[in-house]
């Protein structure tokens with residue numbers, strides 16, 4: 001993985017590298033270079049399988065992290081490309097022409113995170129939700145508990161306990 | 177609203193143009209009616225006995241619980257000996273088993289399927305998800321109380337309930353029907369406005385007629 | 390008007406200049422048909438919106454989301470140990486992969502090593518789950534072509550396996566057995582003997598299934614040559630598991646990136662070549678036999694003593710430093726993976742489930758469904774072995 005990183009770094013300016021296991025590493029890539037890095041990895045390095053495309057919401061840093069995970073099946077190694085996007089008007093170039101399945105992932109990201117992928121086929125159609133009215137549900141600032149309480153009728157009698165406090169009271173009643 | 181549900185002008189084969197509003201024109205607008213019991217108690221009892229002995233289930237698995245239905249159809253548990261069988265269409269079924277959590281999207285389909293079933297009809301809620309939301313109590317996409325939206329006759333608790341629990345549930349439902357208490361369809365007709373208001377509160381894009389036969 | 394057989398269906402319907410299909414619904418030549426969600430020929434709870442011309446499908450669109458519960462959101466507000474009982478609900482016929490992938494991801498980020506004996510038991514459970522899932526598939530595949538009796542047999546055989554699960558874990562479907570750090574318990578007494586009986590029974594069922602289904606002229610007529618996945622499509626469409634192996638691509642995570650105790654077991658991934666419905670069914674049938682063999686090997690080699698749980702910190706105050714990882718396993722439908730991101734707090738920052746059906750049921754199905762007969766749609770869908778809950782979670 002270090003070798004691959006060194007090789008790639010000569011061609012593209014890359015961000016930091018995290019080696020998670022000997023066959024899995026994550027690299028930060030800037031947005032402009034993503035496409036060429038993807039094509040390079042796919043065509044020349046054998047990473048031909050797009051495992052997943054997903055997003056992480058780092059709300060404190062005001063950024064979305066997009067993760068493109070590619071896999072090289074013959075060598076049995078994976079590389080994850082991290083792309084940081086700003087949370088305001090998040091949008092990203094589509095890669096559905098490199099991997100047709102990416103269109104599905106992009107449709108989901110559009111719906112669950114509100115990240116736009118212009119020109120991706122069907123990206124604005126509803127994917128899993130129907131008639132959604134609130135902010136995209138997988139964003140960190142969406143509070144699912146509050147939404148559920150306001151939107152759905154609840155059956156009375158449900159008790160919710162904080163597990164830490166509850167265990168403490170059960171096991172050490174006199175506050176040890 | 178979907179394209180095909182919008183009002184539009186259609187040109188007939190003879191060149192005559194007319195306007196259609198699919199939601200109003202393609203469906204009957206009549207509301208469900210309460211079905212009075214037969215004129216004599218003994219006849220009604222006979223009917224109820226007959227109804228109890230032929231529970232035909234709509235084959236619509238709405239949640240994880242559906243996986244325990246398959247073993248019920250095989251010789252090991254053999255639900256057929258209780259007069260229970262599975263039907264593919266709502267028109268032939270009179271028991272709707274909501275087998276677990278209902279997402280809002282499925283709720284819409286479940287309501288339609290329920291309304292298309294013939295009277296008398298019964299609903300069983302299977303699993304804790306239908307009772308109070310179960311482990312998805314804080315999920316933004318599943319309903320928490322089934323009886324707000326459909327008239328439930330019986331709940332079977334568990335996560336997930338075993339096939340034996342389902343068999344016991346069928347026996348209990350039969351007892352309820354024989355005692356003349358399986359009046360879900362009538363309750364639905366009586367409190368129609370209440371049910372509809374609840375349903376419309378969670379389904380934000382209501383694009384179907386209020387009652388569909 | 391006589392019916393003209395059109396030998397080359399692929400030219401219809403015509404395409405417009407911009408590459409979209411030339412379908413004019415108002416002409417009365419085409420019809421929109423919804424298959425699902427309330428349809429017995431559907432695998433799980435999804436639907437396909439078909440545009441048909443006569444008996445031929447010209448366009449298909451998958452609609453999912455009927456089972457969406459928002460798992461990924463729910464896990465963000467549960468502590469690491471609270472996530473453990475809900476992850477298995479992601480996928481019903483084979484829940485153990487969720488438990489394993491989640492547990493392994495948490496272990497890796499927290500720097501915990503699960504003990505040797507726990508790894509053996511984990512592998513055993515995963516293989517037992519695989520047998521279950523394949524048995525269910527075989528019944529479904531036969532059922533989709535009108536052979537209901539095979540479903541009865543395989544469901545019966547699966548029930549026997551569920552009994553073994555019950556003995557081992559205490560539950561039939563959701564076992565909640567593989568928790569971060571190890572497994573909950575060892576094998577019960579006399580388990581090997583009863584397991585052997587079950588395996589013999591399943592083998593004999595599979596023999597019957599082979600005779601009645603795979604040698605059946607009707608099944609062959611309907612399944613051979615239908616739903617062909619071009620090996621070229623494997624990579625662009627992210628096809629994994631038996632669907633890829635039936636196309637002659639030896640992609641098996643158990644061999645490519647061995648996990649748990651697979652390096653110590655002796656097996657060869659099953660490869661098919663025709664890549665049609667029949668080949669996929671056959672690959673899965675032979676794979677079941679491989680799994681049965683693996684279970685036997687494991688029961689013979691497994692260590693009987695040793696710790697079952699590694700030491701994990703107090704789960705109520707369990708914090709995991711910032712990091713991200715991806716864990717994959719080969720489930721019966723393909724590559725199953727968990728992408729876990731932690732941020733140093735007591736809650737996961739993000740969990741993403743990569744179900745194999747995600748690509749199979751949407752992009753691939755939409756492509757394969759074109760120019761099929763309506764009656765074959767159900768068979769094709771089952772043959773991809775899609776399972777909706779893992780698409781939408």
Ligand code: SF4
Pocket residue numbers: 239240241275276277302303304305306310311334335336337478
């Ligand atoms: S009660 Fe349990 S098994 Fe049933 S639908 Fe809910 S989570 Fe699934």
